[in-house]
Amino acid sequence: MTRSTISRRAVVHAGLAASAALVAGCATTAAKPRVVVLGGGWGGLGAARTLARSGKVEVTLVEANDAFMSCPLSAHYIAGLQPATDFQRNYAAIDAMGIRRVRERASAIDRSGSAVVTPGGRLPYDFLVLSPGIEYMEEAVSGYAEARAQLPVGFRAFEQSAVRAQVERFLANGGSFVISVPKPPYRCPPAPYERACLIAEQVRRRGVKGKVIVVDTNPNPMPPPTAKPLVAAMRSYAAELEYLPSTDLSAVDIGRRRLTTTMGDVPFTEANLVLPMRAPALIRQAGLGERWAAIKLPSFVSQADEKIYVIGDAQGTPLPKSGHVAFGTGVQVGHDIVRRVSGEAAPAASGPVSLPPGLCWASASHDKAIMISVGATVAPGEAPKMSFQIDPEANTASSQGATAWGRTMWKNMLG
Numbered sequence: 001m002t003r004s005t006i007s008r009r010a011v012v013h014a015g016l017a018a019s020a021a022l023v024a025g026c027a028t029t030a031a032k033p034r035v036v037v038l039g040g041g042w043g044g045l046g047a048a049r050t051l052a053r054s055g056k057v058e059v060t061l062v063e064a065n066d067a068f069m070s071c072p073l074s075a076h077y078i079a080g081l082q083p084a085t086d087f088q089r090n091y092a093a094i095d096a097m098g099i100r101r102v103r104e105r106a107s108a109i110d111r112s113g114s115a116v117v118t119p120g121g122r123l124p125y126d127f128l129v130l131s132p133g134i135e136y137m138e139e140a141v142s143g144y145a146e147a148r149a150q151l152p153v154g155f156r157a158f159e160q161s162a163v164r165a166q167v168e169r170f171l172a173n174g175g176s177f178v179i180s181v182p183k184p185p186y187r188c189p190p191a192p193y194e195r196a197c198l199i200a201e202q203v204r205r206r207g208v209k210g211k212v213i214v215v216d217t218n219p220n221p222m223p224p225p226t227a228k229p230l231v232a233a234m235r236s237y238a239a240e241l242e243y244l245p246s247t248d249l250s251a252v253d254i255g256r257r258r259l260t261t262t263m264g265d266v267p268f269t270e271a272n273l274v275l276p277m278r279a280p281a282l283i284r285q286a287g288l289g290e291r292w293a294a295i296k297l298p299s300f301v302s303q304a305d306e307k308i309y310v311i312g313d314a315q316g317t318p319l320p321k322s323g324h325v326a327f328g329t330g331v332q333v334g335h336d337i338v339r340r341v342s343g344e345a346a347p348a349a350s351g352p353v354s355l356p357p358g359l360c361w362a363s364a365s366h367d368k369a370i371m372i373s374v375g376a377t378v379a380p381g382e383a384p385k386m387s388f389q390i391d392p393e394a395n396t397a398s399s400q401g402a403t404a405w406g407r408t409m410w411k412n413m414l415g
């Protein structure tokens with residue numbers, strides 16, 4: 001359905017003016033503006049908490065899971081080095097903040113009716129923050145859909161346990177453990193190499209007769225500024241890990257346990273195929289973008305709808321698909337919504353403005369990691385500019401830094 005931008009803007013502005021009047025004028029009797037946050041992961045929690053703290057809006061968090069599990073740092077669980085509980089938290093702190101938590105999977109966004117649709121009903125909103133993460137592009141690898149149950153990707157919360165089971169089988173029986181890497185953009189580009197290194201470390205420690213094989217579509221580890229330390233990390237497992245760059249994966253034959261690649265067939269005992277990714281289907285179905293949601297910077301407001309913000313990995317700017325960025329962006333859009341319902345003008349931007357920074361960790365072993373720090377700015381009408389600061393090699397200080405960072409972030413989100 002096409003709708004006139006002008007009339008939609010007019011409606012939005014009228015609605016915002018009304019919201020502002022409610023807050024400024026008859027705040028004691030009027031209902032607060034309603035904000036629905038879809039996704040209780042890194043981005044959604046940043047937004048929900050900021051909004052709830054303001055006391056100026058009613059916040060509903062729609063999250064399909066009843067608890068949180070971190071993808072960052074969970075490679076240590078996958079490799080059998082730490083329990084899953086180290087990376088899990090419950091939502092008690094969110095409930096205690098007065099945030100209404102709806103434990104359901106949203107099926108659609110009804111933009112004309114300003115409501116999120118769930119199996120239990122409709123959740124009306126004045127503003128909507130979408131942070132639903134990613135979905136896998138299964139059609140990119142022929143034969144994957146039929147093999148899905150045996151080939152978990154493990155790049156979303158709670159999927160890690162299925163990959164851990166694969167790793168345990170491999171470490172017990174040996175053979176080859178193949179990890180494939182897609183072309184960016186995908187969630188946390190260094191993560192597949194980190195996973196490979198931590199499994200290779202276990203192959204060495206336990207004397208397993210087996211090898212980890214990384215089938216990488218890219219010519220070098222991603223993102224490009226991390227290539228040197230990540231190649232060095234993989235080379236440190238010369239006997240346990242084989243790196244195949246510039247190798248495209250097209251098909252998997254689960255019966256014969258073979259991958260079809262541009263470098264020939266690659267047999268596997270276990271395979272962790274990291275598929276290409278895109279924003280979840282409800283973003284496309286709501287007309288908010290194609291592969292990723294189209295948003296405006298620096299606001300993260302949808303290009304198609306002034307009432308909707310899209311943050312985290314589902315948004316389509318070149319910013320890193322990182323939890324640190326997602327959380328920081330959630331905080332930023334939370335403040336922006338509070339500003340809008342309060343009727344305050346947007347700050348005037350004359351030059352470049354800073355965007356939420358990123359911080360990623362790629363472990364090369366259980367006690368050595370590479371820190372990847374990303375700064376970003378955007379000038380009006382231009383693409384964002386990024387600057388990287390990366391450890392020249394894996395080191396123990398960054399491994400300790402990663403652990404401390406994780407604890408701090410999870411406390412900020414759910415403490």
Ligand SMILES: Cc1cc2nc3c(=O)[nH]c(=O)nc-3n(C[C@H](O)[C@H](O)[C@H](O)COP(=O)(O)OP(=O)(O)OC[C@H]3O[C@@H](n4cnc5c(N)ncnc54)[C@H](O)[C@@H]3O)c2cc1C
Nearest residue numbers: 039041042043064071072106133188312313322323324361
């Ligand atoms: C192995 C690995 C290592 C990583 N390491 C780092 C790191 O070191 N540093 C870093 O900053 N980032 C890292 N990341 C990236 C980080 O995990 C993501 O960038 C971050 O999770 C993105 O946040 P998000 O809010 O977009 O999505 P998520 O955190 O995935 O949250 C999305 C939430 O939405 C819910 N949801 C989705 N659809 C629906 C629906 N229809 N209805 C209801 N609920 C729904 C999901 O259940 C989920 O809880 C790593 C990722 C991986 C996989």
